[in-house]
Amino acid sequence: MKEKHKKVMRGTGVEPLSSCTFLQVFEEQNLSLYTLKKGECDLCAAFNYGDLSQDQYDIHQQKKREAREENDSDKVSEECVYIMDLQSGLTANEFPTIITSFVRSQLPLPDHANKSILNSDGCCYQDRNTTLSNTLLPVAMTNNVVIEQEYLDKGHA
Numbered sequence: 001m002k003e004k005h006k007k008v009m010r011g012t013g014v015e016p017l018s019s020c021t022f023l024q025v026f027e028e029q030n031l032s033l034y035t036l037k038k039g040e041c042d043l044c045a046a047f048n049y050g051d052l053s054q055d056q057y058d059i060h061q062q063k064k065r066e067a068r069e070e071n072d073s074d075k076v077s078e079e080c081v082y083i084m085d086l087q088s089g090l091t092a093n094e095f096p097t098i099i100t101s102f103v104r105s106q107l108p109l110p111d112h113a114n115k116s117i118l119n120s121d122g123c124c125y126q127d128r129n130t131t132l133s134n135t136l137l138p139v140a141m142t143n144n145v146v147i148e149q150e151y152l153d154k155g156h157a
């Protein structure tokens with residue numbers, strides 16, 4: 001924290017606070033540092049500290065349950081389910097090209113399947129955008145297949 005303060009102040013031309021003064025101000029402002037517990041998302045933590053309303057928390061929990069139920073049903077589905085765990089580095093143009101090429105390579109669908117399901121973590125700039133949907137649409141239409149896009153809710157994988 002102190003190093004971050006020094007780094008920020010370096011660009012301003014103002015001398016950074018000494019460690020002692022920094023800690024004193026930190027305590028005077030009634031600040032504290034909090035590390036998320038394993039499996040705890042920022043929304044759940046915010047609710048536990050009174051920074052998120054009950055309604056917002058209930059909606060978050062409902063979405064979490066629905067995502068898990070959908071995930072469970074995908075695991076036993078006869079459909080072609082492709083689960084993606086995206087890493088940073090791919091742009092909104094690169095990812096649709098890659099995933100569309102992959103989906104196309106899996107066609108025709110096996111006899112037991114009626115659709116392709118793309119299950120991903122919902123990283124907006126990569127897979128939760130109209131670029132990907134608009135890239136998949138012609139594949140679905142020209143091959144007469146259904147392609148569903150499913151996303152996990154924020155904070156719970």
Ligand SMILES: [Zn+2]
Pocket residue numbers: 040041042043044045060155156
């Ligand atoms: Zn949560």
